[in-house]
Amino acid sequence: MKKILFIGLCIVLIGCKNPSSTSEKLNVVTTTTMITDLVKNIGGDAIEINGLMGAGVDPHLFKASEGDVSKLYHADVIFYNGLHLEGKLVEVFEKMESQQKKTIALGEQLDKDGLIGSDYFASNYDPHVWFNIQYFKEFANTVTQVLSEEDPKNSELFVANNNLFQKKLTDLETEVKAIIETLPQEKRILVTAHDAFNYFGKEYGFNVVGLQGLSTATEAGVQDVQKLSDFIIENKVKAIFIESSVPRRTIEALQQAVLSKNHEVIIGGSLFSDALGDANTVEGTYIGMFLYNVTTIVNALK
Known part of the structure; x- marks a missing residue:
């Protein structure tokens, strides 16, 4: 019954036009708080961003509400972790992709040779890749590339913001290693x-x-x-x-x-x-x- 209601909601949304907006900014939707923070650092004031998950929210168990599905449908770009982290949103993302929505699973852009495998997890990879700062740097580069493609007029801003964020991440690596030593x-x-x-x-x-x-x-x-x-x-x-x-x-x-x-x-x-x-x-x-x-x-x- 829930699946029928979900499909019905998607059909309704597909039939709706994007709400009118006076803003010309790129409308970006993100899932986890880590990705939301990352995209804010790259996009800055040039984008409008809606993060679906808040502090303390478990992405493994997160289910999309009608409001969340609406935000996703009306987004210009969607960034999510992937690797089955947001396991209960898979059907939603598949629906977005079938409507030609720009949907980017950041974790799935990484070289699989470096990922930690699992015989017991649905994706066969550990999805918690943000705890490797190098992988988060790659996330930032992917976000910069996608935002620049979707909004070329602000590409220089996105690149500059990424350069600054990459420097901060490098400094973070140095500080973390010093503490752990x-x-x-x-x-x-x-x-x-x-x-x-x-x-x-x-x-x-x-x-x-x-x-x-x-x-x-x-x-x-x-x-x-x-x-x-x-x-x-x-x-x-x-x-x-x-x-x-x-x-x-x-x-x-x-x-x-x-x-x-x-x-x-x-x-x-x-x-x-x-x-x-x-x-x-x-x-x-x-x-x-x-x-x-x-x-x-x-x-x-x-």
């Missing part, structure tokens, strides 16, 4: 609510273990909790981490399992994994989020 290699074990940090771990030498799998749509069972609690005790892990977009009860249950076996482990803080922090905060930007996460992880594990 203060943490001994043997202490670089990152236990979180779900497997969102594998690219981070690969880049900076962390052993990353998630209680849930790559997607929060999978539930952690009692055996998962017990197995991971044994791992924490065996490796003398000092701290474990909750995530802002995942219910904290999963990590709290893990902590209790460890404590019940007479091993002390603290919750080292809340990390931003699949969403940025609140708007108008430092953590509400990609760069601020990344630095916050790294500082929180290193301080807790020291």
Whole structure:
């Protein structure tokens, strides 16, 4: 029944004309907060942007409302992560593409040889690619190219904004590496609510273990909790981490399992994994989020 209603909504929208607007700016719709922040940095005031997801929203579980579908239909360009991150929006994106809508899955523009594979995830690749800053730089280049093609008169602005953003990302890499170098290699074990940090771990030498799998749509069972609690005790892990977009009860249950076996482990803080922090905060930007996460992880594990 829900699928029938969705298809009916799309038919209605397809039959509608784009609402009249006095703005000549490119109308861009984005999905995750990370991509929204990226596109804002490149597009600046030359575009109108609508981000579908807000702080704390889990993209794995996000479902489009009628309003969201309307925004997507009336967009000039749509940017999303892809690699099955926005798993419940696949049907919507396919519908947009069938209507010749400019729809760009940024993660799927990356060289697949460098991606982390998975035998258990629908896309066969870990979609959390933004935790490799180099991949985020490639996202920025793709966004710049697409915006310049769609709005040539502002292409110089987009290129200039990208050059500035690339410099900021390079500076971020330098700062992140300096912070992580203060943490001994043997202490670089990152236990979180779900497997969102594998690219981070690969880049900076962390052993990353998630209680849930790559997607929060999978539930952690009692055996998962017990197995991971044994791992924490065996490796003398000092701290474990909750995530802002995942219910904290999963990590709290893990902590209790460890404590019940007479091993002390603290919750080292809340990390931003699949969403940025609140708007108008430092953590509400990609760069601020990344630095916050790294500082929180290193301080807790020291």
